[in-house]
Amino acid sequence: xxxxxxxxxxxxxxxxxxxxxxxxxxxxxxxxxxxxxxxxxxxxxxxxxxxxxxxxxxxxxxxxxxxxxxxxxxxxxxxxxxxxxxxxxxxxxxxxxxxxxxxxxxxxxxxxxxxxxxxxxxxxxxxxxxxxxxxxxxxxxxxxxxxxxxxxxxxxxxxxxxxxxxxxxxxxxxxxxxxxxxxxxxxxxxxxxxxxxxxxxxxxxxxxxxxxxxxxxxxxxxxxxxxxxxxxxxxxxxxxxxxxxxxxxxxxxxxxxxxxxxxxxxxxxxxxxxxxxxxxxxxxxxxxxxxxxxxxxxxxxxxxxxxxxxxxxxxxxxxxxxxxxxxxxxxxxxxxxxxxxxxxxxxxxxxxxxxxxxxxxxxxxxxxxxxxxxxxxxxxxxxxxxxxxxxxxxxxxxxxxxxxxxxxxxxxxxxxxxxxxxxxx
Amino acid sequence: xxxxxxxxxxxxxxxxxxxxxxxxxxxxxxxxxxxxxxxxxxxxxxxxxxxxxxxxxxxxxxxxxxxxxxxxxxxxxxxxxxxxxxxxxxxxxxxxxxxxxxxxxxxxxxxxxxxxxxxxxxxxxxxxxxxxxxxxxxxxxxxxxxxxxxxxxxxxxxxxxxxxxxxxxxxxxxxxxxxxxxxxxxxxxxxxxxxxxxxxxxxxxxxxxxxxxxxxxxxxxxxxxxxxxxxxxxxxxxxxxxxxxxxxxxxxxxxxxxxxxxxxxxxxxxxxxxxxxxxxxxxxxxxxxxxxxxxxxxxxxxxxxxxxxxxxxxxxxxxxxxxxxxxxxxxxxxxxxxxxxxxxxxxxxxxxxxxxxxxxxxxxxxxxxxxxxxxxxxxxxxxxxxxxxxxxxxxxxxxxxxxxxxxxxxxxxxxxxxxxxxxxx
Numbered sequence: 001x002x003x004x005x006x007x008x009x010x011x012x013x014x015x016x017x018x019x020x021x022x023x024x025x026x027x028x029x030x031x032x033x034x035x036x037x038x039x040x041x042x043x044x045x046x047x048x049x050x051x052x053x054x055x056x057x058x059x060x061x062x063x064x065x066x067x068x069x070x071x072x073x074x075x076x077x078x079x080x081x082x083x084x085x086x087x088x089x090x091x092x093x094x095x096x097x098x099x100x101x102x103x104x105x106x107x108x109x110x111x112x113x114x115x116x117x118x119x120x121x122x123x124x125x126x127x128x129x130x131x132x133x134x135x136x137x138x139x140x141x142x143x144x145x146x147x148x149x150x151x152x153x154x155x156x157x158x159x160x161x162x163x164x165x166x167x168x169x170x171x172x173x174x175x176x177x178x179x180x181x182x183x184x185x186x187x188x189x190x191x192x193x194x195x196x197x198x199x200x201x202x203x204x205x206x207x208x209x210x211x212x213x214x215x216x217x218x219x220x221x222x223x224x225x226x227x228x229x230x231x232x233x234x235x236x237x238x239x240x241x242x243x244x245x246x247x248x249x250x251x252x253x254x255x256x257x258x259x260x261x262x263x264x265x266x267x268x269x270x271x272x273x274x275x276x277x278x279x280x281x282x283x284x285x286x287x288x289x290x291x292x293x294x295x296x297x298x299x300x301x302x303x304x305x306x307x308x309x310x311x312x313x314x315x316x317x318x319x320x321x322x323x324x325x326x327x328x329x330x331x332x333x334x335x336x337x338x339x340x341x342x343x344x345x346x347x348x349x350x351x352x353x354x355x356x357x358x359x360x361x362x363x364x365x366x367x368x369x370x371x372x373x374x375x376x377x378x379x380x381x382x383x384x385x386x387x388x389x390x391x392x393x394x395x396x397x398x399x400x401x402x403x404x405x406x407x408x409x410x411x412x413x414x415x416x417x418x419x420x421x422x423x424x425x
Numbered sequence: 426x427x428x429x430x431x432x433x434x435x436x437x438x439x440x441x442x443x444x445x446x447x448x449x450x451x452x453x454x455x456x457x458x459x460x461x462x463x464x465x466x467x468x469x470x471x472x473x474x475x476x477x478x479x480x481x482x483x484x485x486x487x488x489x490x491x492x493x494x495x496x497x498x499x500x501x502x503x504x505x506x507x508x509x510x511x512x513x514x515x516x517x518x519x520x521x522x523x524x525x526x527x528x529x530x531x532x533x534x535x536x537x538x539x540x541x542x543x544x545x546x547x548x549x550x551x552x553x554x555x556x557x558x559x560x561x562x563x564x565x566x567x568x569x570x571x572x573x574x575x576x577x578x579x580x581x582x583x584x585x586x587x588x589x590x591x592x593x594x595x596x597x598x599x600x601x602x603x604x605x606x607x608x609x610x611x612x613x614x615x616x617x618x619x620x621x622x623x624x625x626x627x628x629x630x631x632x633x634x635x636x637x638x639x640x641x642x643x644x645x646x647x648x649x650x651x652x653x654x655x656x657x658x659x660x661x662x663x664x665x666x667x668x669x670x671x672x673x674x675x676x677x678x679x680x681x682x683x684x685x686x687x688x689x690x691x692x693x694x695x696x697x698x699x700x701x702x703x704x705x706x707x708x709x710x711x712x713x714x715x716x717x718x719x720x721x722x723x724x725x726x727x728x729x730x731x732x733x734x735x736x737x738x739x740x741x742x743x744x745x746x747x748x749x750x751x752x753x754x755x756x757x758x759x760x761x762x763x764x765x766x767x768x769x770x771x772x773x774x775x776x777x778x779x780x781x782x783x784x785x786x787x788x789x790x791x792x793x794x795x796x797x798x799x800x801x802x803x804x805x806x807x808x809x810x811x812x813x814x815x816x817x818x819x820x821x822x823x824x825x826x827x828x829x830x831x832x833x834x835x836x837x838x839x840x841x842x843x844x845x846x847x848x849x850x
Contacts, residue, residue, distance in 0.1 A: 002575055004618070041567065041841045060483035065839040071614035080571045080841070097575050131842060142466065146505045150427055150522050189496035193429070393829045393837050397822055404818045412818050414490040416466045416505070417556060 001098040003077055006033050009103035011335060012093055014083050014271065016043050016066050019303030019324035020108035021390075024076060025069075026332025031339065032104075034075050037095060039082045041066055044131055045389055047321065048398075050171060052134040053141075054178035055186075055411040059131050061398045064390040083109075086273040088296055094273075104298050104335055107271055107285060108328070111304035111319055114267035114282065124244040125166070125262040128175070137261065139416045141179075144258055145187065146416075149194055159256035161199040164247060166239055167264035168205030169212065170356040173222055175263060176203040177358035180229035185409035202232045202257075204239060204249075206264070211364070213318065213354050218364040221373045225358040239264075266319060268305040280307055284316060289346040291331050302327040308347060321388075322352050357381045360406060426523040428502055431458050434528035436760060437518055439508050439696065441468050441491050444728030444749035445533035446815075449501060450494075451757025456764065457529075459500050462520060464507045466491055469556055470814055472746065473823075475596060477559040478566075479603035480611075480836040484556050486823045489815040508534075511698040513721055519698075529723050529760055532696055532710060533753070536729035536744055539692035539707065549669040550591070550687040553600070562686065564841045566604075569683055570612065571841075574619055584681035586624040589672060591664055592689035593630030594637065595781040598647055600688060601628040602783035605654035610834035627657045627682075629664060629674075631689070636789070638743065638779050643789040646798045650783040664689075691744060693730040705732055709741060714771040716756050727752040733772060742774050746813075751775060782806045785831060 003010075009032050013020045016038040024034050045062040052059055070076040082096040092099050113127035126137050141163070148160040165176045179201045188196050203210070203226060209219045210226075210233070226233060238250040239260075247255045268283035278286045278294050284307035286294055291306060293299040303324030307316035317323040327347060334344045353367030355377065363377035372380075382402060389395050405411060428435075434457050438445045441463040449459050470487040477484055495501040507521040517524050538552035551562050566588070573585040590601045604626045613621050628635070628651060634644045635651075635658070651658060663675040664685075672680045693708035703711045703719050709732035711719055716731060718724040728749030732741035742748040752772060759769045778792030780802065788802035797805075807827060814820050830836060 002577060002618075041571065041839070058483045058485035059842060060838045060840060063840050063842075065615070065837075067615040068837075068839060071617075077618070079574070080568075131840075135842070143505075146466065149504075152427065190490070190492040192496075193427075193502070391837070393825070396825055396829075400818070400821055400825070404821075412490075412493075412816070413485045414466070414493060415485060415488050415556075417484060417488075417560070 001079055001081070001095065001100055003033075003035055003079070003100060008032050008075075009339065010035060010101065011104040011106065012037065012100060012102040013106045013108055014038075014093070015108040015110055016040075017046070017108060017110045017303060017324065018321040019110075019328040020106070021069065022325045022328035023106060023108065023302065023332050025073070026329055027075070027335065028073050030075070030332070030336050032075060032335065033077070034073075035077045035079065035100065035102075036066065036070075037079050037081055037083055037093070038066060039080070040131075041078075041080050042131075043069065043390060046129070047385060047388075049128055049131070049134045050175045050178055052131065052413075053128050053137040053175065054182055055138055055142075055413045055415075056178065056405055057398060057401055058413050059135060061394050061401065062389070063131050064394065069390060083271055086271050086299070088273060088275070088299065091298065093271075102298070104300065104338075106331065107274075107293075107299065107301040107305055108303050108324070109269040109271065109305050110324075111266035111283075112269050113262060114265035115262065116265065120241055120243065121239075121260075121262060124242050125260045127262050128171070129266070135417065138413070141259065142414055142416045145191060145194070149191060155256060158198055159245065160258045161194070161196075162202065162255065162257040163200065163259045163261070164202045164204060164255070164257050165261045165263060166204045167262065168203060168207070168210035168235070169263065170354070172203060172205070172263040173210055173226065173356050173358060175261060176201055176226060176231050177229060177362070180226070180231050181359050182411060184229065186411050186414070190414065200232060201230065202234055202255075204234045204237050206236070206238050208236050210235075211354075211356055214356075214364065214366055215371055218366055218371055218373065221364050222356065222358060225362040225364075225373075229359055229362075266304065268307075270305060274299070290334055290344045291327055291347065300331060302331055310347075310349070313349065317349050320354075323349060326350060355381050355384070360409075426504055426506070426520065426525055428458075428460055428504070428525060433457050433500075434764065435460060435526065436529040436531065437462065437525060437527040438531045438533055439463075439518070440533040440535055440730075441465075442471070442533060442535045442728060442749065443746040444535075444753040445531070446494065447750045447753035448531060448533065448727065448757050450498070451754055452500070452760065453498050455500070455757070455761050457500065457760065458502070459498075460502045460504065460525065460527075461491065461495075462504050462506055462508055462518070463491060464505070465556075466503075466505050467556075468494065468815060471554070472810060472813075474553055474556070474559045475600045475603055477556065477838075478553055478562040478600065479607055480563055480567075480838040480840075481603065481830055482823060482826055483838050484560060486819050486826065487814070488556050489819065494815060508696055511696050511724070513698065513700070513724065516723065518696075527723070529725065529763075531756065532699075532718075532724065532726040532730055533728050533749070534694040534696065534730050535749075536691040536708075537694050538687060539690035540687065541690065545666055545668065546664075546685075546687060549667050550685045552687050553596070554691070560842065563838070566684065567839055567841045570616060570619070574616065580681060583623055584670065585683050586619070586621075587627070587680065587682040588625065588684045588686070589627045589629060589680070589682050590686045590688060591629045592687065593628060593632070593635040593660070594688065595779070597628060597630070597688040598635055598651065598781050598783060600686060601626055601651060601656050602654060602787070605651070605656050606784050607836060609655065611836050611839070615839065625657060626655065627659055627680075629659045629662050631661070631663050633661050635660075636779075636781055639781075639789065639791055640796055643791055643796055643798065647781065647783055647789050650787040650789075650798075654784055654787075691729065693732075695726075695730060699724070715759055715769045716752055716772065725756060727756055735772075735774070738774065745779075747777050748774060780806050780809070
């Protein structure tokens with residue numbers, strides 16, 4: 001694939017998410033050639049995808065061109081392609097644009113929506129794990145409201161205006177909150193002819209609590225925030241079926257809804273050709289404490305797709321950005337140590353805390369013993385996300401959008417950008 | 426289609442461009458019901474589409490949700506649909522979501538790319554008249570550069586890096602200038618492995634001059650600006666064929682290029698069912714001096730799609746935004762006058778001048794006897810476009826992007842947002 005042949009080892013990184021990005025930039029001064037492969041030409045700031053889906057931010061604010069990030073890094077090469085497999089015996093990675101020899105291969109492919117094999121959900125529910133999916137979701141939500149305006153069949157209208165979010169983790173909570181705010185502040189102006197009291201936002205969660213990773217006090221707070229916003233919480237509820245028009249829950253009850261957003265689980269995206277016994281049922285790649293894939297010589301995995309069993313983390317670490325970033329930082333160090341035949345450093349996860357935002361002035365934050373919420377939590381959430389966003393221009397544009405939305409109780413990007421009529425109900 | 430029946434006359438406007446927007450808001454206080462029909466749920470600020478196509482602005486900055494524009498206008502109704510025809514005898518307009526009775530029908534459907542019946546161009550050349558087309562063009566340009574990086578066939582590489590813009594009007598000039606700036610300031614950092622001296626930007630124009638509507642001094646200035654930016658000007662050149670890989674000009678010469686952007690002409694988009702003898706060969710609807718379609722009782726046309734022969738404008742007015750806006754303003758007045766059986770006011774076009782921007786500090790402006798260019802022209806161009814943009818948030822975001830690009834010689838939105846592999850060469 002036309003990568004210059006050099007005398008230093010070649011580190012091939014598959015996937016430019018939080019982990020891949022951190023690793024490539026951590027190898028900036030290392031004596032290696034870095035080759036990044038990704039099927040998008042941009043890095044996605046996934047924590048804000050739900051704001052793209054709910055018309056608060058435009059895609060460009062949370063997507064950043066990979067070539068631009070690394071424009072000053074001399075040992076960096078990017079190729080836009082899909083990785084189709086790895087030939088471990090020959091240390092070759094196969095892609096849609098040809099094959100490439102590697103000295104170190106790092107799988108940082110992240111995770112995708114897990115429909116748990118349910119073809120029904122897969123074809124009818126809406127996922128939200130990529131920029132294109134978030135844009136599509138935005139269009140679908142708006143399209144269904146336009147449809148609701150047209151029908152004189154009350155039942156159909158209610159179905160079009162019923163939004164079900166499945167999964168009570170941070171993504172589900174944030175999305176449900178954002179939908180409630182759309183309902184409350186934005187849509188009444190847009191659709192004066194629709195009786196928006198009929199619009200329902202329902203958050204469905206299998207377990208008895210939202211935000212399983214948080215303390216009880218914050219779980220309760222998040223629940224109250226959502227209820228205050230008018231969100232219906234269906235806890236201890238499993239979804240059995242969804243055909244695009246109606247959803248059936250496990251106890252048999254049926255709900256008419258055209259909108260089911262699936263945030264109920266993720267699975268790793270491993271590469272074909274890895275030793276099968278190192279892949280878990282949820283698609284994660286089992287690695288040792290140096291992120292090396294067991295039984296391979298020079299293949300590593302980091303972030304969501306990696307599963308490193310450690311004390312307190314028997315089933316691997318949480319699939320969140322900080323883990324990916326920390327593993328990537330350490331791997332950059334260890335790759336250099338391998339070159340110098342030095343002893344490697346074991347990974348130890350530093351838990352920096354968790355946070356989730358429900359709406360304006362409504363967020364929950366936990367860092368060690370510190371637990372807070374309300375305006376302060378919301379402000380901390382905003383500040384942290386602004387800080388982590390890639391690119392100064394993006395920070396400014398997102399900040400202005402948030403300021404604007406805050407002052408005006410607004411969401412500006414209510415655009416249906418897709419071919420007319422496609423996928424209409 | 427579920428529009429409330431009221432006792433006041435119903436004005437149905439088809440198309441929410443410059444004209445439709447102005448007319449609907451001009452009827453704000455009139456004793457009518459306004460129904461706007463558009464196949465997009467947003468208004469597009471077309472003069473800046475070329476900046477979306479060249480990664481300078483994101484779509485949301487130049488597209489504005491129609492419902493949001495009119496959220497405080499009580500007599501306004503919007504329906505997202507495609508208009509399929511008009512039944513003049515019954516005063517009914519037919520759409521994809523049902524039919525609707527009107528008292529006044531205003532066709533403000535604007536114009537689309539004119540390939541002059543050449544199927545070859547239509548399927549292989551890239552148009553740029555809508556948000557989706559501009560986004561697609563952005564992706565195509567970036568995709569072809571990624572391709573160029575992969576091939577070892579020099580001829581193919583040159584073809585991928587050769588950008589031909591056909592049409593030397595403002596759109597063509599602005600697009601060619603923006604591509605030259607991409608080549609000069611942005612791409613060398615992104616593609617250090619590509620020899621960007623091989624990248625060619627060629628502006629092809631049938632006549633002997635660019636910017637036909639301008640004075641000679643400004644035509645010369647625009648020419649010089651483009652040449653300074655490294656643009657090749659092929660004047661007095663007609664394109665005969667383009668198959669997606671090579672272009673043949675009328676004298677038989679062949680150029681290898683994968684990128685042909687068509688900005689060489691537009692045609693009106695009339696509605697089926699209008700009297701055939703009022704449609705010109707270029708799809709414009711002949712109207713009288715009150716914008717009424719000849720031989721109809723209550724159908725009007727404004728803007729690009731209308732053709733009003735007047736002294737000095739035997740073939741209609743130029744197809745530019747100011748004409749549409751002025752006709753719409755007057756029609757709003759005249760619709761009220763019709764209701765009150767008052768004498769109607771004839772349209773008189775106030776030519777406010779023309780402008781085109783080639784690049785940073787490079788623009789040409791003409792207003793009456795005033796002719797200027799350079800930094801001052803560029804600044805005037807920016808100020809005017811910022812002023813005309815719909816929405817305060819959009820003004821700020823566009824301003825920041827421009828400021829950013831100006832200071833950093835940058836274009837930020839270099840995202841390929843489309844399914845992987847689709848349309849790859």
